[in-house]
Amino acid sequence: MDLDIIGQGMTTKVYRDGDTAIKLYADVPPYEAFNEARNQQIVFDKGLPVPAVRGVKRFGENMTALYMDYIKAIPVYSKDMSYDELVKVIDIAIKLQRQIHLTKVNTLQKIYDRYKRKIESTRYLDLEQKREIIALLDELDDDSNNLCHGDFHLLNILYDGTKYWVIDWVDAAQGNILADLCRSVIIIEGEGEFDYAKLYLDRYCKEYEIDKNDVLKWKPIVAAGRLDDGVTEKVKMWLLSIIRENIK
Helix, strand or coil, rough: CCCCEEEECEEEEEEEEEEEEEEEEEECCCCHHHHHHHHHHHHHHHCCCCCCCEEEECCCCCCCEEEEEHHHHHHECCCCCHHHHHHHHHHHHHHHHHHCCCCCCCCCHHHHHHHHHHHHHCCCCHHHHHHHHHHHHHHHCCCCCECCCCCCCCHHEECCCCCCCCCCCCCCEECCCCHHHHCCCCCHHCCCCCHHHHHHHHHHHHCCCCCCHHHHCCHHHHHHHCCCCCCHHHHHHHHHHHHHHHHH
């Protein structure tokens, strides 16, 4: 594809073709592109700041492309920003995430079902660990239908000069917002940014009067659910340490 690459993930590359962004999935099941398109359309219909979906197309057996509006924007986060700049973008992010969390949906996968499936299927935990983590999941889940992004962090927020946009909705689900907030913290910590993760959690909880200990209770569940997400061996060992520290 002779187009400019404007973004890249573990299994995807995003190209620009005029006013269209093309997210190309290679060597992954085609349902992933269709799933993200469906999720993004649901969120778009709720009036949230996401690019409009234009369609999905398959190319042979191993490529699928998601077509959407191209947004001329840049990520709000960069590693070389000052502390004051980081605080500013974190405050922007928590307002966006809160807007997401206050949105009600009824047609997305439930967070409970996703985590239970992930915990049951992982090969990195023994049967007793799985039982204890699922028991904790049963205890903490409230069967709510709040929208959860599933991969919310600063690199998934773009700014076009006037408006902030949230991208990458492949992991969107409905359920307990504390699970989604905890996943944001785990994702940030997994990049080695522990101070930034603490700052994010502290400011979100202070702004919206949430007990951060209630968020941190989700850590072993979220860590278990992330074991098979294609993380590095170092991150996998760290996730397992979280589980061992929190599960007897």
